[in-house]
Amino acid sequence: MKRIRTTLLSVFSLLLVNGCASQSQWLYPPMAIPLQVSAKKEVQIAQLTQLIQRKNLDDQVRAKMLYERGSFYDSVGLRLLARLDFDQSLALDPAQSDVYNLLGVNFTEEQQYDDAYEAFDSAIELNPDNLFAIRNRAIALYYGGRYELALEDLKKLTKDGEVDPFISLWRYIIEYEIDPTLAKKQLTEKYDARKPGWGWFLVGLMLDKVSNEEALKAIVTTSADNVVLAERLTETYFYIAKRYQLNGDLKSAYTLYKIVLSSNVYDYIEHKYAYIELDRIKKEAAQLQQQAASVEKVN
Template sequence: MHKLVRPLFFSLSVAILGGCAQTPSNHEQTQMGNLLLAEPAPVNPRSQVAIARYNQILANAQLAEEDKAELHFQRGMLYDSVGLAGLAQFDYTQALSLKPDLAPAYNSMGIHYIQQQEFVQAYEAFDSTLDIDPDYDFAFLNRGIALYYGGRADLAVKDLDTFQEKDNSDPFRVLWAYFAYNDISQEKGNAYLVSVRPELDNDHWATMLVDLFLGLKSENDVLNSLIDGVTSQKALTDRLCEAYFYLGKYHSQQGNRGIASNYFKLALSTNVFDYVEHRYARLELGRLRSTDRDPD
């Protein structure tokens, strides 16, 4: 095993679930035991230096508006990568005021609107992205996610299917489409997974997550596979961000709201700010808390 990848295991069932209002069941203790913990991702010093450099250029240089727009957008992406969402959103707004046809900036604004649960604004932002650039593939994913979280799963499946069909071997694309189908009905969700499973890349670690939702693999199978092929601490932290989010979704569907809540918190603890899974883990926590029985 690579020296940077040192799995640190703890029996977390009591410590993690102790904050829940109810006493954890034996099932919960078993499932949450022996978790692999992430080392939170450090802020990249290169990103900090790049932000400082963009600040200097924007403050001092005589630039064309189109160049300023691109610099604001690039700085906004850097702010997002270090978790400074408010500054990122400000830069995207500035970029669009200078260059109203900057498709990637609309896409990034839309993601922030989803996180703020401003879904109408999110739909409009992704519509604008695709109006400007109909081939901007990730706008289909992001608009689909906005529709899913906005309670419009029947429309979400169209966008998420479009995105999935562009790479039908990718398990992450399948999982997001599955969530929308499952929101329509459990039968549709299961049928969808069965229909797309043969095309998935069996060498991709996240295909096991699809098998988890299909009931073909157990949660322990997933947990035991998380270090397979990992060769650095960063890769491990990135993978844990993804894995813990989808395990949270799995337990949320199973009605294990306390466990789901804790998995989403673990995804957030990785500090992988620019991953889809980190962006929406807090939204998922809010959805859990908004129900009648608060897991906390």
């Protein structure tokens, strides 16, 4: 096995890679310093809290401030406080598509899928062009096991021949549950016709066109600062973990999803949904153990 080190900072230990080109064995995966709440964000939350308490505020102004504070709460991982603010904001002004979208993501994180669908439906009804709500509803439908409906939503996001790498990734993940061979064929075609960009780099990882070693070495050596490093590693580890998971390597996937959470990049959907993936792996592993125990008992 060969140890790979980078020069970005001594705090970043790299991985060990065995002699086999198709698999990497992780010992010290590169990690960023976990992101902390900035003083600026804390001040903004405090200021909004003071303003919201004023009695002479117009309902729409108060609704806007609650939405903004809820967004800040969400960005630092305080989901319950965020949901309370979103609920209060909608009670004052129910015609807010963006608030319903964030509320839907919040419900998805909690695996309350029916509530999530209802929130996304409201967001899209208020603003049919809310592409984030359409994408997020597709992901919620995927996690809720409604793959065909999820694909219908993602197909709405591809217009005039444009191909978005992140939409392509999620379409692959969803379609893999229906027809793995077709899913890989379609994603490979999109990757082969790609334009340069970070998103397609992640697609290459998913397809094994880019190795884990190449990807992580490039990220650690080119990230301008710790924030960029944390954000890129959050995305990278999530999709590597998803690839392992789809290939049946639950142990490796489980480890990487935990690393995703360690970054504290709460704004990214990859961080938000890593919790769901961990729970799904736990349940799948428990089922496999039960099946193995049943087979052993019969024998």
